[in-house]
Amino acid sequence: MRSLGLALVAGLVALALIVAVDAVSDKAGIYTATFLIGALIAVTFAEGRRRALSAGSASRLMEARLQGIIENVGEAVTVQDESGQMVFANHAAARMLGVASPEELLRTPLTSLLDRYVSTNADGSPLRVEQIPGRRLLAGEDDPEPLLVRAVDRETGEEHWRLTKATAIRDESGAVRNVINIIEDVTEVKRAELHAHLLSQASAALASSLDLDETFQRVAEMAVPGFADWCSVSLPGEYPLMNQVAVAHQDPAMLEFAERYRQRYPPRMDAPGAADVLETGQPMLVPEIGPELLATAARDEEHLELLLGLGMRSVIVVPMRAGGQTTGVITFVASESGRVFAERDLEVAMELGRRAGIAVENSRLYTQRAEVADSLQQGLLPPKLPDMPGWSAEAHYQAASEAAAVGGDFYDIFRIDRGWMLVVGDVAGRGPRAATLTAMARYTLRTAGILTGDARIALDALNNALRDRDQMSLCSACLVILTDDGGRASAEVTLAGHPPPFVVRSDRVEQVGEPGPLLGALEVDSWPTAGTTLEEGEQIVLYTDGVLDVPGGGDRFGEGRLGAALTASNRPDEAIAAVTSAVDAFRVGLRGDDMALLAVMRGRTAAAVRHDLPVGVEAARAARRVVREELAHVLNPAALEDARLLISEVVTNAIRHPARHGGVTMTISTGDDRIRFEVRDRGNGFRVPPAQSNPEEPGGRGLMLVDMLAARWGVDGHDGTCVWFELDRP
């Protein structure tokens, strides 16, 4: 019996040695170690107790050896008895818990051991004693999960991550006699993991959005509480103020406190810390914020008190840098966690700052370019089509998919002595140079056209202007003069390197025009003109190459498909909707080129009245008021209520998804048989929720109502810049 026991012990010692020498690092290892050390201790203690009376020298020697092994393994090991009292600890445990020797550790009460550290769970919540696995075993749990704890030394501010695993030694009846705790220091692993996670999360957030303020807030929130207790992002504001664009802390009450503090003492560029970082672009690490430092930073007594009240212990300020410029700073503060930032934390913070800096720069460039592009493009197109008695007109311009590029397409309609001149043109190239050319082309044709009423003179003027430029500058154009001679309407088409427009008649679609030379290419002054008549209800449709060149299925959209799309259209708005939806259906891939379409019909379809709605939430109410004023005499009360409800829903959708420039336009067209409502974004377009969107969502429900109550409805264009619906007139 005795010899069997000794053999078992010896085997276990051998195994334990292997494990201990291996300096257990992986998870499986620690479990094996727990088992073996647990077994050893169990045997040792059981044997020890039994043999305390018999005092055999061989077993004493064995016990001493075992003790020696356990005392010196790399893992921290402690043993508790059934009352929770610590009865054994090894050297590693003493070192880990910050006392000089195992003996001292056994003498120190648990509470004072715990008091040395600010201990929190991985999620940042304060650690409760009853969460400790040993306690849970003693409280009757079978196999508690290992516990990961962040312990920050109150004195040094050093941060430790510890993984504690507890195993029970039970007697024959199954009652817990001893609890063995093995505590592993996983600080390195955990920090590396946290840092990598923070950086990858932040990078993803920074790359995924162009709305910087929102992104900064997300990044700040990622940093707490794992990396810091506070995180804020500040950009230079109006001198000397800093503009704090994001702040995060785990506790909402603290955030409120910080907000009051910020209002009372707005952050300044000339305050120490942030100012230096902004100016020099060098990061700052203050491991221990002493009272003297706070006194220097404080603007007055009250400020000092507030600063003290925040309990800041350690701070890191890093620049957000890109292209040699410092665009802002990120501040990390450790306060109630009690930790002190170290050099390695600074490295992570700097990396975060660098990535944020690049995101700021990207966003700034994008915004700038998009704004320039928008304002240029707006100058290149007429803000609205003129009211043309005896004619109905509709235009469509679709920008290329790249937001920040200005296209070279333009269109225009203006009055001349004989009637109206329609213009559609296309300047070669993209970007700012094309934009200046486009502006010149549009205004030269317009000015010469209005003054002379002659298409050829207008083209000649533009040709000369283009020829005068140093660089070869090319432009194609289609000019159409509409005249109305005692009820007989006709169209004269003059082409300059431009595809001929379509005339849509009741029984056929045909192209009209003779090819003429491209503008800017040659010293010529003659462009052939072709004429045709337009009966009531017939349309002429002008377009740019962008429509024909849309790629799809190994082919381009082309004139054949354009003509086919126009065949069934009875009105200008239908013509444009038919073309854009045919193009969208045909297209493979992204929009490449921009495109312009202009459709004019002989006769009046509908009196379209356009209303610019106020910016913001008042738009819905304003829209309803206009609908009532305009349609009270046209619709019966029930239909009027439907119209008001639908316009309210559609406008609300539009302003719920505000475009950068805001503002919504409503157009009401009163036709003989129907009333058409269009809600259009004045800026970059707004999105409607996809058709299958959840009807419980307000936007989805709004569109569901539109679908139920409107005779027809749709979203015009690829990017959802216009939502329209129609009600049939009773």
Place this chain on the structure above:
Amino acid sequence: MTQTGSEEFGVDVRPHGEGSAVVAPSGELDISTAPQLRAALRDLEPRPALLFIDLRGLTFLDTSGLQLILEERQRAEDDGRELRIVRGAPPLHRLFELAGLGAHLPFFDDIDPP
């Protein structure tokens, strides 16, 4: 905050006997005025065991308001309180019917005396 919206829109909040209250919005309830009603409902302390939302004073209601009423109903359900909605004029009530909610929300014709 906004001039045109708040001039006509109002929310009347009054106690209605023991543990009961009436919240009666009037005017046009939409995206611009919904925050006022939402705030009035939120500020109602203590939460009455029986709450009436009286829609009879409304002249317009769209899904912004509908959403708010659904939220309040959910809140009442979560807290185990009773919510009664006093039906508005027929054109106004039509929205609930269209949304398929006419039979699913606790509609009443009037407020019972306390």
